[in-house]
Amino acid sequence: MxxxxxxxxxxxxxxxxxxxxxxxxxxxxxxxxxxxxxxxxxxxxxxxxxxxxxxxxxxxxxxxxxxxxxxxxxxxxxxxEKSYRPVVVDERCIVRASFHPPAPEYPIEIIINPRMSFGTGHHTTTWLMLHTQLAIDHRYKRVLDAGCGTGILSVMAGKLGAEEIIGFDIDKAVVDNARENIKINQVSAEIQAGTLDTLNIAGPFDIILANINKNVLLHDLPGYARLLADDGHLVLSGFYNDDLADLQIEAGRHDLRLQHSQCKDDWAVAVFRPASNEC
CATH class of the missing domain: 3.30.70.120 (Alpha-Beta Plaits)
Known part of the structure; x- marks a missing residue:
């Protein structure tokens, strides 16, 4: 055998x-x-x-x-299939694979077949990002999904009513997987292969989503600040709660202010907004 x-x-x-x-x-x-x-x-x-x-x-x-x-x-x-179980977020959203039965009792149903990509909802940071997205009005908004992985955050943005979604990832195989998941979920999003430095991405974006490791976030924060609309939301995760202070300092250098953050299992999500948006 x-x-x-x-x-x-x-x-x-x-x-x-x-x-x-x-x-x-x-x-x-x-x-x-x-x-x-x-x-x-x-x-x-x-x-x-x-x-x-x-x-x-x-x-x-x-x-x-x-x-x-x-x-x-x-x-x-x-x-x-035995090890991949559906994930529920706030009783409003379920993330499942195509081989799971439909779950119409949830207002939002996301189907993700991950292959080798990151982002099924099982990791705490993905759950935190989805949870945070549910609290932000995406209707008619322009959304950027940085380091999109499986495309799960782009799918959520589409389910929440975003008008235009652009996602990107450095790995071509991951991009192909994200495009498949976008199609499965019948949302509209443009997924590109590359990085913030190599792609010619034009702002502004009402919402920027980035679930990446701390070092990449620190490197890309100037780009996020440049692309973010004056009243936009920058949602970051992929880092430990102990690292939030470093991200807050770097964000402050680009006139971004921490609106709120949340910690779960030592991981964190943070929402930054332009300083000009402060009340």
Whole structure:
């Protein structure tokens, strides 16, 4: 019977996205996130030299461990489906996969088939972003989804009535996945491949959404400030609550003020608005 190889990576959540991106570029695929990091699978014996080279780049910054094991073949779709359960946000929204039964009792139903992308609602930061979006009026608004992952925040924006949605991500495979999820949910959004630095994105945007790690947020804050409308909302997550002060300081340098923040399981979401919007 054909065997598969399983590589389990244990790492802090802020390093999950960047390690997945690096490993995907090196030829690894089929990533599944979990509470301790993520797992990737391969039909061929993994290139341990490439794997070790990537992990070594970050071991000086954080604790990363990994294990490699051989697994007998099995129905991987069934295994994945068993572990992927719907997520409910504020009893107003349910996030499910296409193989789950419809849930019309919820006003907003989002269908996400994640492949290797980040953003199913299971991670605390995605839940916090969706929760915060529910409290912001998206009707007829122009929305930017930075580092869109599966496109889940763009889908929510569309379900909440946004008029125009532009999303982007650095990984072409992730962009393809986001476009699929946009189509499945029958919302309209333009998803591009690239970064804030490489794409020619024209503002202003009424709402900017960014669920990315702290370092990327700090780097991109000047761009967010430039693209944000005078009465706009900048919603950030992907960082620990202890890091909020650093983001608040950087935002202040660009005339953005913290409107409110929320913490859940040590993770945070923050809403910034232009200083000119203060009452």
């Amino acid at each position: 054909e065997a598969y190889w399983q590589i389990e990576i244990n790492c802090p959540a802020p390093f999950t996205d960047i390690l997945i991106a690096e490993l995907a570029a090196a030829g690894f695929d089929s990533f599944v996130e979990n509470d301790h990091g993520f797992t990737t699978y391969s039909r061929e014996h993994p290139d341990q030299t490439a794997l070790q080279h990537i992990l070594t780049k970050y071991t000086g910054q954080t604790d990363i461990t990994h294990t490699i094991s051989r697994l007998e073949n099995r129905n991987w779709n069934a295994e994945w």
